[in-house]
Structures are given as C-alpha cells and as structure tokens.
Amino acid sequence: MPDLLTHVLVGYILGTLFARRVSGKPAATTTVVMLGALLPDLTKIQIVVPSSRMEVLLGVPFAWHTLHTLGGVLLTAGIGALLVNPTNRRRVLGLLLAGATSHLVLDSFLLKPSGYASPMWWPFITTGLPTPGLYVSYDWWPTLVAGVLALIVFLRTSQRISEHQ
Amino acid sequence: MFVWAGSITPHPAENRYPGNTELLEDYEAYIGDPVQISGPVVHTEPVIIRISNSHESREINVQNFHPSVSVGERIVVFGTVGDDNTLDSDNAVVREPWEAKYMYLVSFVGGLWVLARLVNGWKINTDRWSVEPRDTPRFSWGGGEDA
Structure with missing residues (x-):
C-alpha cells in the first residue's frame, strides 16, 4: 500500500466530489469515503494476530489478507453499512466501497519485484495482475501529489460555499 | 470467506508467488521455484536476509544481488530458491529503516484524521443502536459543513 495518509487524501478528494452530486450532509458523506479508503488495511490485524495463529485456533486454512481484496471489502463495507x-x-455501502476500491486501485500500481500485484480482486480475479510499478509504499511523492490535489479541492469547495452564501 | 481465501495456495502460473510463510513452513518443497520474500539484511558480504514469522526464522543467502545494502535495511526480493538456504535474485526493492518509520508516522496521521472526522460528523444513536450523521458537526472549519 501507499501510506494510509495518501489513501485517506484520495478518499477526501473522491468524497468531496461525490458529496457535490448527492443530497445529504456533504462533510459526513466525505468522511464515509475516507473511512472506506482505510478498510483494506484492516488486514494489518495480522501483525497482532497472525493468520497462522488463527489456523491453529480454527484448525482450517485462514488468511487475513482476504481483507485486502475486493471480496474482503465487500464484507467489511457490508458490515459498516449494517x-x-x-x-x-x-448510500453508506456505496461510499465505503468507493473509498475501498480507490485503495485497491492505488495499490495495484505498487512496484513489486515479481512484477505482479497480489490478487487483490479476489474472488473475481484470482491471478496476480501485472503492475506498472509506479511507486513503493514508502515513497513520499504520491502523498505530496494527493495532498496538493486535496488542497485544491478543499479551496474550490470553500470558495463555492462562500459564493452561495 | 477468510477460510476460503486461506485455502488458495500460491501458484506461480497464476502470478501468486510463495512468500516467507511458505518458505518457512517447507523450504525443500520450493527448491527451484520462484518466490518473493522479504526481511532485514543481517550480513552484507554475502548478502543474507532473515525471513521470519511469529514463531520461527531462517537466514537466506541472496545471490546475484547487486544493489549496495547495509545491515538493518529491509529488502523485498524475487528470485529462485536454491539448495542450502540460497536465493538466486532476479529483482529486488531495498527499504531503509527510516522509510518504514516515515510510513507508519504518516499512516497514523491519516487514521487520526478519519477518526476525528467520524467523531465530529457522526454519532451513535443509543435509542436505535445505529450510527447516524450529526445534524450539526461538533466543529466546522474553512469549508463549513461541506468540507
């Protein structure tokens, strides 16, 4: 993954643009897309409870990595919507999925030594797709680009509000 | 779903390569196969990395590895497993220790931002036990309720 801040900034941009087109509370709408952009990284729970420990507990193969796939985010976004x-x-289901999908799309551009991303579109696509390798997870420039774009969106939105008042 | 995904094994023909977990569980089974593993550099001449999981670790001698690295840096390397804890490297990414710290720090900021927005704009309705947007956010800034 790029760092979480980059994902959240992209969620902010998408959420703000969506919020202009749907009725309801714009800030709350934006927040849901930003939250959705975090969902795939719930897979980091494996740092605390490794999949291998779950396999021992349950006695069956187990993969936390599922949370970082399209199937996994359908599950977590569904729980969020409930x-x-x-x-x-x-609406919340759609917004969470929009944020989570943006996360998976950004991660499909990560540089991998094998040249292939993890199969994050599982269970719909089970093969690892080729990655263009645009950045590594700790590059700072994707955060900078996302930050500048988010700032532009924020300023344009603020300007739009003040013109309407 | 987690169990279903757990039953899917690495399959190089489908670009799903074995990693640290598989190599630690059964090294001999993967000799001659392509793998993608990662770990800290523990020795530089030759380059040796330590791959580990929660309960075991193994040191792998990474051969044909050309980038200069120092002890403590992490590398992610793709290559072919050889006999006797060796890996014939095809491609690798090197990560300095500070880069991981940077990533965790900015990620923490990102998580905190979303948490603050959730607390600010959403509430738990204890009558219906559901989460709802607040009529008015606790706090509004430059973009008002739109930002």
Whole structure:
C-alpha cells in the first residue's frame, strides 16, 4: 500500500466530489469515503494476530489478507453499512466501497519485484495482475501529489460555499 | 470467506508467488521455484536476509544481488530458491529503516484524521443502536459543513 495518509487524501478528494452530486450532509458523506479508503488495511490485524495463529485456533486454512481484496471489502463495507440506520444504509455501502476500491486501485500500481500485484480482486480475479510499478509504499511523492490535489479541492469547495452564501 | 481465501495456495502460473510463510513452513518443497520474500539484511558480504514469522526464522543467502545494502535495511526480493538456504535474485526493492518509520508516522496521521472526522460528523444513536450523521458537526472549519 501507499501510506494510509495518501489513501485517506484520495478518499477526501473522491468524497468531496461525490458529496457535490448527492443530497445529504456533504462533510459526513466525505468522511464515509475516507473511512472506506482505510478498510483494506484492516488486514494489518495480522501483525497482532497472525493468520497462522488463527489456523491453529480454527484448525482450517485462514488468511487475513482476504481483507485486502475486493471480496474482503465487500464484507467489511457490508458490515459498516449494517451499523448505520436503514435510511442511510445503501448510500453508506456505496461510499465505503468507493473509498475501498480507490485503495485497491492505488495499490495495484505498487512496484513489486515479481512484477505482479497480489490478487487483490479476489474472488473475481484470482491471478496476480501485472503492475506498472509506479511507486513503493514508502515513497513520499504520491502523498505530496494527493495532498496538493486535496488542497485544491478543499479551496474550490470553500470558495463555492462562500459564493452561495 | 477468510477460510476460503486461506485455502488458495500460491501458484506461480497464476502470478501468486510463495512468500516467507511458505518458505518457512517447507523450504525443500520450493527448491527451484520462484518466490518473493522479504526481511532485514543481517550480513552484507554475502548478502543474507532473515525471513521470519511469529514463531520461527531462517537466514537466506541472496545471490546475484547487486544493489549496495547495509545491515538493518529491509529488502523485498524475487528470485529462485536454491539448495542450502540460497536465493538466486532476479529483482529486488531495498527499504531503509527510516522509510518504514516515515510510513507508519504518516499512516497514523491519516487514521487520526478519519477518526476525528467520524467523531465530529457522526454519532451513535443509543435509542436505535445505529450510527447516524450529526445534524450539526461538533466543529466546522474553512469549508463549513461541506468540507
């Protein structure tokens, strides 16, 4: 993954652009997309409880890495949508999935020595797709680019609000 | 779903390469196969990295590895497993220790930002036990309720 801040900044940009086109509370809408952009990295739970420990506990093969796949984010976004009141449920599901998908798309451009990304579109695509290798996870420039774009979006939105007031 | 995904094994023909876990579990089974492993450099001439999981570790001699590295740096390397804890390197990415710290620091900032926005704009309705947007955020800044 690029760092979480980059994912969250991209979530902010997408969320702000979505919020202009849907009714409801714009800031709350943006926040849901930003939260969605974090969902695939719930896979980091494996740092605390490794998959191997889960396999010993459950007695079956187990992979936390599922959380970093399209199938995994459908599950986590679905759980997230169930936590909100029914009137907001479908919208929140869509916004969480938008954020989570942006995360997976950004991660598909990561440089991998093998030349192939992990199969993050599982279970729909089980092979690792070729990656263009645009950046590594600790490069600072994707954060800078996302930060500048997010600042532009923020300033344009603020300007738009003040013109309407 | 986690169990289903766990049953999918690495398969080089489908670009799913074995990694640290598989090599630690059964090294002999992967001799001659392509793998992608990662770990800290523990020796530089020859380059040796330590791959580990929560309960075991193994030192791998990375051969045909040309970038200059120092002890403590982490490398992710793709290559072919050889006899006697060796790996014939095809390609690698080197990561300095500070880069991991930078990534964790900015990631923490990103997580904190989302948490602050959630607390600011959403609330738990204890009557219905559901999460709802606040009518008015606790705090508004430059973009007002739109940002």
